[in-house]
Amino acid sequence: MQHPLGRLYRSVYRPWPMALLATLASACLLTLLGLGVALSQAREAQRADLESRGERFLLRFEQVLGQLRQGLATLELQPLRRCDPGLVESLQRVSFEHRFIHEASFVADGQRCSSRPPHAAPEPARPADFHSQSLDYWLNATNAPDEDPAALMLAHGPFRVSSSRGHLLDAVDPSDGLGVYLIPRGSTQALPILAAPPSLTILPGAADGAALQLLDGQPFYRLQGNNPDYQLALLAPRAQLLQRIRACWERLLPVGLLLALLGGGATFRLVCQRQSLGGELQGALRRQELQVYYQPIVHLASRRYVGAEALMRWQRPDGSLTSPEQFIPLAESTGQIRAITDFLLQEVLEQLGDLLRSHPELYISINLSACDVSAPRIGALTGRLLARHGVRPEQIAFEVTERGLIDLQAASRNLAALRARGHRVLIDDFGTGYSSLAYLQTLPVDCLKIDKAFVDALGADAASSGVAPHIVRMARALRLKVIAEGIEREEQARLLDSEGADYGQGWLFAPALSASAFRELIGGGQPAAPLSPVPSGRRQAAPGVLIASAPARSRASPASDSIPLPGPLRAGRQAASVGAGERGMGHLPGKPARQSLENDL
Numbered sequence: 001m002q003h004p005l006g007r008l009y010r011s012v013y014r015p016w017p018m019a020l021l022a023t024l025a026s027a028c029l030l031t032l033l034g035l036g037v038a039l040s041q042a043r044e045a046q047r048a049d050l051e052s053r054g055e056r057f058l059l060r061f062e063q064v065l066g067q068l069r070q071g072l073a074t075l076e077l078q079p080l081r082r083c084d085p086g087l088v089e090s091l092q093r094v095s096f097e098h099r100f101i102h103e104a105s106f107v108a109d110g111q112r113c114s115s116r117p118p119h120a121a122p123e124p125a126r127p128a129d130f131h132s133q134s135l136d137y138w139l140n141a142t143n144a145p146d147e148d149p150a151a152l153m154l155a156h157g158p159f160r161v162s163s164s165r166g167h168l169l170d171a172v173d174p175s176d177g178l179g180v181y182l183i184p185r186g187s188t189q190a191l192p193i194l195a196a197p198p199s200l201t202i203l204p205g206a207a208d209g210a211a212l213q214l215l216d217g218q219p220f221y222r223l224q225g226n227n228p229d230y231q232l233a234l235l236a237p238r239a240q241l242l243q244r245i246r247a248c249w250e251r252l253l254p255v256g257l258l259l260a261l262l263g264g265g266a267t268f269r270l271v272c273q274r275q276s277l278g279g280e281l282q283g284a285l286r287r288q289e290l291q292v293y294y295q296p297i298v299h300l301a302s303r304r305y306v307g308a309e310a311l312m313r314w315q316r317p318d319g320s321l322t323s324p325e326q327f328i329p330l331a332e333s334t335g336q337i338r339a340i341t342d343f344l345l346q347e348v349l350e351q352l353g354d355l356l357r358s359h360p361e362l363y364i365s366i367n368l369s370a371c372d373v374s375a376p377r378i379g380a381l382t383g384r385l386l387a388r389h390g391v392r393p394e395q396i397a398f399e400v401t402e403r404g405l406i407d408l409q410a411a412s413r414n415l416a417a418l419r420a421r422g423h424r425v426l427i428d429d430f431g432t433g434y435s436s437l438a439y440l441q442t443l444p445v446d447c448l449k450i451d452k453a454f455v456d457a458l459g460a461d462a463a464s465s466g467v468a469p470h471i472v473r474m475a476r477a478l479r480l481k482v483i484a485e486g487i488e489r490e491e492q493a494r495l496l497d498s499e500g501a502d503y504g505q506g507w508l509f510a511p512a513l514s515a516s517a518f519r520e521l522i523g524g525g526q527p528a529a530p531l532s533p534v535p536s537g538r539r540q541a542a543p544g545v546l547i548a549s550a551p552a553r554s555r556a557s558p559a560s561d562s563i564p565l566p567g568p569l570r571a572g573r574q575a576a577s578v579g580a581g582e583r584g585m586g587h588l589p590g591k592p593a594r595q596s597l598e599n600d601l
């Protein structure tokens with residue numbers, strides 16, 4: 001019975017529904033992303049705007065304050081302390097000589113006189129807003145369009161000087177709702193200079209300058225100024241920020257929609273391609289287009305062949321080859337992988353059964369996918385095939401990747417059952433998976449295969465160059481064997497050997513070969529690469545091949561573990577290689593007859 005989730009997957013996994021889903025999903029994702037971008041762009045634009053307006057205002061504010069302080073100092077220096085015409089004349093002179101002093105006045109002992117008619121100084125409406133350096137400061141807190149009231153008033157003793165709003169307004173235009181505030185150092189109150197009261201309460205320790213803050217949703221920006229007494233801050237209306245966000249968002253929306261449509265289109269194409277590839281793969285098994293190739297594995301110290309990895313190839317009717325990296329993941333997602341693994345097992349034994357019988361030290365390793373290890377199916381099938389061909393279970397090993405260990409418990413159980421039957425278990429592409437290394441202690445495993453990426457990094461100046469030696473050390477501590485994959489250069493082989501890796505596989509020794517080429521290679525008996533003196537002299541003894549550690553067999557019998565002598569390897573390799581281009585795939589020989597697998601199942 002088909003699982004309901006499987007049925008749902010199959011009904012949705014069609015070009016149009018998938019394209020629609022992809023369009024909707026990417027539209028949602030891009031909407032969120034666009035909002036994030038619009039928000040941050042708008043905040044940045046708002047910050048830059050407040051910063052430049054604030055700096056203009058600060059410049060003017062300090063000019064005004066400077067003149068007010070100068071005016072007070074001048075008045076302090078003159079001797080008159082009574083409201084008579086001489087003092088009024090002094091007040092008028094100070095006001096006249098300083099552009100930013102709107103009014104100068106004297107208030108003491110019930111007397112009040114001013115530089116401006118009618119010469120009576122205005123009464124301050126409230127106590128000073130803040131004090132600093134023996135000066136009292138009043139900040140104007142009105143938005144009234146009247147220019148006359150003091151925007152800023154300073155007092156020292158009986159003298160007061162003030163500037164008008166106009167002197168500050170021409171540095172910054174608050175008509176769009178901008179408010180300018182002064183924060184005395186150490187205070188949590190922002191006092192309005194050009195804004196409607198009341199003052200704002202700000203959080204103590206809130207970001208000091210640079211960043212834009214939101215106060216009740218309104219953008220609030222503190223200028224970095226270096227005045228020891230106060231800091232200026234600007235508050236913009238909330239609508240301004242929203243308007244900026246909307247403007248950015250409207251710019252990004254068409255791009256987002258276009259990308260979502262492109263995502264949908266790409267998904268449509270991909271699903272179409274995969275469906276047609278899936279359909280073709282269905283027929284490929286029937287039409288015998290899938291073929292098995294064998295990449296030899298050598299004992300690194302002695303360079304003798306100990307076995308091979310069976311690798312699948314798919315030659316399409318037009319002669320083109322499809323890489324297993326394309327069709328295996330597809331077969332895994334459609335469930336066709338079971339039939340492929342079964343086919344591979346049967347093919348390996350049909351093609352190489354007699355070779356394995358006559359070379360009991362040789363083994364072939366088979367790649368298993370997640371669904372092959374999540375059920376106990378493979379053990380029984382292999383058992384029947386081995387019995388039919390008279391091959392020992394130690395001669396078939398199974399490779400699983402860390403990605404294939406999705407259900408760790410079931411995988412452990414089934415791999416342990418395979419080992420109990422006498423098969424070896426290898427972890428393929430070790431180090432590239434996401435699993436925790438702790439699984440190694442619980443998993444029934446005999447050998448780790450170091451991924452090509454780590455072999456490539458060997459000796460390079462890359463962060464991963466030490467991974468391969470590290471894996472070897474770890475494997476030794478866990479009493480596991482090590483095979484290094486993707487060896488292309490002699491230095492890599494030597495280095496791995498000196499680090500203690502047991503076996504190697506790669507184009508340096510041989511690419512994936514057809515069954516007949518592999519037989520020829522083994523029949524020839526030549527070592528995999530010219531054996532030069534082993535530098536360390538560490539391992540002169542012939543190999544204890546992987547299969548030698550199988551339970552039914554005694555360990556490492558040097559003479560019998562190695563393959564008898566040569567045939568010209570390079571010539572054989574070139575003729576028999578399936579290596580067209582980098583992936584080692586090339587011409588394919590005719591098919592041997594195959595017994596139906598269904599009989600075995």
Ligand SMILES: Nc1nc2c(ncn2[C@@H]2O[C@@H]3COP(=O)(O)O[C@H]4[C@@H](O)[C@H](n5cnc6c(=O)[nH]c(N)nc65)O[C@@H]4COP(=O)(O)O[C@H]3[C@H]2O)c(=O)[nH]1
Binds near residue numbers: 325328344488582
């Ligand atoms: N550049 C370079 N490449 C080298 C060298 N030596 C070996 N290789 C390639 O590295 C891959 C090794 O196999 P893998 O890690 O098991 O990775 C395999 C395996 O995970 C999967 N695969 C292949 N056949 C089967 C199969 O029958 N069943 C399952 N489940 N997976 C398979 O597909 C993957 C790719 O297989 P291939 O394309 O045959 O690619 C093979 C092999 O041709 C080298 O020196 N240089």
